[in-house]
Structure formats: structure tokens, C-alpha cells
Amino acid sequence: xxxxxxxHALFSERIESVLDRGQGVxxxxxxxxxxxxxxxxxxxxGLHYILHAWCIVPNHVHAVVQPKSGYALPGxxxxxxxxxxxxxxxxLSRHGEFWQPEYYDHxxxxxxxxxxxxxxxxxxxxRAGFQNWPWVWPPSE
Numbered sequence: 001x002x003x004x005x006x007x008h009a010l011f012s013e014r015i016e017s018v019l020d021r022g023q024g025v026x027x028x029x030x031x032x033x034x035x036x037x038x039x040x041x042x043x044x045x046g047l048h049y050i051l052h053a054w055c056i057v058p059n060h061v062h063a064v065v066q067p068k069s070g071y072a073l074p075g076x077x078x079x080x081x082x083x084x085x086x087x088x089x090x091x092l093s094r095h096g097e098f099w100q101p102e103y104y105d106h107x108x109x110x111x112x113x114x115x116x117x118x119x120x121x122x123x124x125x126x127r128a129g130f131q132n133w134p135w136v137w138p139p140s141e
Contacts, residue, residue, distance in 0.1 A: 026058035
């Protein structure tokens, strides 16, 4: 199991490194599109899930989310992606795929990991070089 955990950590670091370099189209750097994403994240907070933290950066989104009973992460993400893709494509006057079909998730197993993950999400824009980035909740202190 230790080898699997090490492999998971290396894979996570590689993915984050690519994302933090700002590769891809980066539509989420547009304020209007980032705002659509923020609305989608908050829309069912408290009803379908508990949203503990999120950040929106130009080419990806992080969220610490706890699905409520009767709701599963794939459905929550499908809802976020579907709504934001439709709205973003309308704002961009385009059609077609907006999000990659896959997503990366991680189960948080204890309070220490929860605190670390939440801090990671809050610090992600700063680590990627974005100062005073508005698309973080809750804001870092």
C-alpha cells in the first residue's frame, strides 16, 4: 500500500505542475466565465453538498466538497460542468466541449488531511503566481 500511496502522490504532483503552468485555453481567466463557475459551485451548497473550499484559476477548478446523502460526486460534477459549459460557450459565442471529460478526486480520511487539503486549495492561485486572486473561497488570511 505504501508504493500505491507514493505513486498517487507523484501522479498528483505531476498533474498539478502541468495545471499550474497555465497550459490550455484558460477561459476561466475571464471574469464573466469565472463568475459563472462560482455561481455553479455555490448553487446547491447546503442542499446537495457541503462546499468547504474552492478556487477557480484560469485552466482548472479545485473544490473541497462533501456530498450529502442521496447525492454522489459524479452527479455533482456533471451538474457543474454542464451548466458552466453551456453558459461559457454562450459567452464565448462558441459550441463544443468546454471541460475535459475526466476529473481528479481524492477522499479525505481525517481532520489533518482535511485542513491540509483546504489550505492547499486556498493557496493554489498564489502558488501558481496569481496575486490578490478574487476566485478563492474562503479567502486566505
